[in-house]
Amino acid sequence: MFFLVSYFGSRNKKLEANFLLFLYTLIGSLFLLLSIITLILQSGTSDYEVLLTMSITSSQQFLLWLGFFLALAIKMPMFPFHIWLPQAHTEAPTEGSVILAAILLKLGTYGFLRFSIPLFPSATLYFTPFVSLLAIIGVLYSCIAALSLIDLKQIIAYSSIAHMNVSIIGLFSNDLNGLTGCFLYTIAHGFVSAGLFLLVGFLYSRYHTRTLKYYRGLVLILPLYVCFFFFFVLFNLSFPGSLGFIAEIFIYFSSLTLSPIILFLISFVTIFLPIYFIWTFQKISFGALSPYLSSIYSDLSFKEFHILLPLFSLTIFFGFFPSLLFNLIELPLGSILI
DSSP states (O other): OHHHHHHHOOSTTHHHHHHHHHHHHHHHHHHHHHHHHHHHHHHSOOOHHHHHHSOOOHHHHHHHHHHHHHHHHHHTTOTTSOTHHHHHHHHSOHHHHHHIIIIITHHHHHHIIIIIHHHOHHHHHHHHHHHHHHHHHHHHHHHHHHTTOOBHHHHHHHHHHHHHHHHHHHHTSOSHHHHHHHHHHHHHHHHHHHHHHHHHHHHHHHHSOOBGGGOOOGGGTOHHHHHHHHHHHHHHTTOTTSHHHHHHHHHHHHHHHHOHHHHHHHGGGGTHHHHHHHHHHHHHHSSSOOGGGSSOOOOOOHHHHHHHHHHHHHHHHHHHOTHHHHHHHHHHHHTTOO
């Protein structure tokens, strides 16, 4: 990602974005490395299966959990460790944004599921209210911040922050529904965010701007593009029939085990994001054709269409047949419950 942004970044702020990406990742990795070294020195082994059977005192768990948490929270990203993500998305090329949103952000979820919760169960339960508070703040902040943005990539980036913080609620609910919802939400977000960043990238390759005010009336010249954009906007809002809808329902049910107040607060992601995303779609798709778009009338190419089609198809397919994923993840996730 560092080299992608350095050499293929699209604007003058790519050095600042690279600095933030490198600095946040380096600091988080340092604490993660120190925690791993401490764990090995105390236990005498780095074998994961052996570590699961060893008893770690509560005080040791707290310190080790915090070291793991800082690195994984940066990667998710959680509030207030999210500052690097919008900058990195904005300056990265389309390929970099797709890799970052669809793959790299999922390492945080994997780390929590694979290491933090199974290795440090007492610390996980102790810090659950703290994590839930950060996740709620992250959801509200990113939803409100998105309302003032005019860069299409930044809008999608902040919606990613909101969605990943919603998945954190399910992840730390200590409930099978929550863990299942978090896992499905992670997969759904990988498909949908990748599709949205690809669509913005296709638009940028034609008109060399991502500023919202320059786009209007795209349906008149890019009807197939607008059709795909419409469906991916709905998928991003967890519309019924998509995998995100199934995942969000599971997370909402599990949040009741924590507190009805948490359910009320995270439901803002289903209020603010639809308002702004639908307004954004309406703004760029309909109305009189913008004079800035009068020179290029190229709709989706054969290659672009077939890049988007698998992401579209998988989101719909698993939205209607989520049981195929349930059968794979039910037992592994059930074993993580504390």
